Amino acid sequence: MLSIVVLYSFVYLLLLSVSLFLFIFGRRLLIESRERKDRRVYGDMERDVLEVLTARDPQAAAVDFARRHASRPRILKEVLVAYREALTGRSLEPLKVIFERTIRSRCLRELRSPFLATRLQNVRLFIDFSRPEEAVHLVKLLHDKPVVRLAALNALAGIASRETLAHIFDLFEKDPEPNLYAYSNIFFSLGPRIEPFIRTTLDKELPPAKAGLLVEMAGRLLLRGLYLDVVAFARHSDKELRIRAARTLGRLLVPESVRTLADLAADPSWEVQAQALRSLGHLQDWRSVPILVKGLFSPQWHVRYNAGYGLAAFGLVGILQLQEVSRQKEDRFAADMAAMVLDTVVVTGGEP
């Protein structure tokens, strides 16, 4: 009995192995031949795209291109995505025309596909080639799976109008498990136009993580109009929010924030102190030099580290202070930190 099972197994495995080998081999031959053909078609399309982009009337040339190449959507997508990488602004318009006239309707249809990967692939094309009229289709995807939702948000960010921005912030407020990293990149890509939305959203009751992200955005986008809103968070009970407020104040570089940052430098939490000292360094207000020097004598490594680099940011004045601290003998930890910062200035020009 066992012998028969083993014999059958042998025959079965032999056939399976040979078939698999032939499949791999045949598939490779087929792919190589298809790749050769695709390369040729891609080359033709690439030449024609370059002609479109350099034509006197790019719109008309784009229409003509679309008519000629609409029958090869797979390679056309590749060409459009590749050229999207290289182009920005108005030079993208002919590509959008080609997209609209060739694969737009199919992509819109596939946005409703039951397969996640298909929806995702198509919504990603809209990140590059969407028009304001597509917003209605993309908004529907804001309740899809997280990965599709984020791609849809990215696409909406590309056609930012007042309505789409409202949708984005609405979703941010309601998102139960927001990917803060993804939101921060989307907000950053939207630029200063989101200032009123940030202000309105910050006025609402938000979880600290969401409020923290908006405070952080105010600094990254240099939205000085939100200075007072940010200062309000410097007194917040949540430590993370105070840290973010301190960091943002260091970016906004509003001279009046020295007092707020000086208060934060005396915060009970060493994390807040460390960030406040780093931000004071960015502000380069001479009044904060004694605070930074005091920070070098903190028992906390991070506080000393940030105070050291904060002083280094002052230039010569800070360097002189660091030299003085490095020479004193009372606090070896402060002296070592000052020496390290001075050494970094010498070796790498001050890059920590």
Added chain:
Amino acid sequence: MSDVLRVLDRGIETLILVYFLLLNSFYFLFSILSLAGILRYRRLVTFVRFGELFRMPIVKPISVIVPAFNEEQGIIDSVRSLLSLRYPVFEVVVVNDGSTDQTLARLIEAFDLKLWKAVYRKSLPSKTIRGIYRSPIQPKLIVVDKVNGRGKADAMNAGLNISRYPLFCAVDADSILENDALLKVVRPFLEDPERTIGAGGIIRLSNGCHVHEGQVTGVGIPRNWIARFQILEYLRAFLGGRLGMAMMRSTLIVSGAFGIFRKDIAMACGGYRAASITEDIDLVIRMQKLMHDQKRPYRIQFIPDPICWTEAPESLRVLARQRSRWHRGLIQTLIKYRGMLFNPRYGVAGLFAMPFYALFEMTGPFIECLGYVLFTSHVLLGQVNYPFAVVFFFVAVFYGTFVSLLSILLEELSEHRYPRLRDILILTASGVAENLFYRQYLGVVRAWSLIDHLRGRNEWGSMEKRGFAKAGQKP
């Protein structure tokens, strides 16, 4: 008495057969899961522009930590390759672990290193640091020179103490990362920043490849058969095994040659354990244990396309040393964390991944060797049913070949790195040939490692490096 022996003999035979069937069923299952995983991954990353990540304003910075012991041959190529990675914010921390060759001198000369008075927190234990160097021409590079810690773990801990960023990437000094490897491997940390604690990519062998200025510029198959067999082994292990296990959320190994981790979690569980000789698996298990103990959700991802190239041994002696260490490390780790085995508290890791490694990976070689001993004794006693034995042998060979072919198919579907049809033929031939001596040899080596473990042999053993320029031959 003879009846008892016969029953015992029949029992062992059945055990070996059942074991063979179960083991291969699992490998087959992993291959099928990997196939699904690769196809899904390919579809999910269509039209993703990894370059976009490079331009994003907020990405998680990464410290690339490179422990180096006697790596004078390839260290400059490796560090150059790491410094040229495409990633917005990263630093490269090379830890010279008391090398007795010219590793440090070559680094100092190549990058104009200057001694730096660094003040750092010694959060993790490590041997004395003799000096920390920085380069005026490469501000991203930090070189730590320390007393030898008799293992990679100690060097990694020193690197972790010096590193500044929230994610760290462990890379072997004899490895080359592809230019966009960090951009690809960091994706899980951006998509699910709260839960992702680790991610790994594929390790491939640089033997037979052409390396130019720290990058693999031509992929080929080496002339050395031992290296060829290892290419297949790596394909099976990474594309078949690890991806399949990751699909079942039971990743237990993120290779020490290329893995990325959250630093806060690694520090919270005490960093690398110096006593461990396979510090990578040890760290991953402890991180998982910590997350389970704290009842925090987590995931460890395997990404099938960020590629790290590494040099494989081309002699049986060095290969045996390497595999013995791997196996001793596995035994050591599974014994150390035996409390997790079959423990529902540790989820899939405790109920599936660890038992799988314990029952199949750890004990596999002993059962295999038991089979050889049994067969030899039957030959000597004249009790062999030769037709059956021959057919069974071929079943084993063709099963092995079939699994190898599956991994070649996975390679074709994922990265399609071997450009010529001839490469497929050579890999297939290797898949058949490895069953004739190589597998049995490694089985014995791995089984012997238990004896080494019981004798308390716990050292790393040296790897002879040829350097990429010599290992690489123009394909």
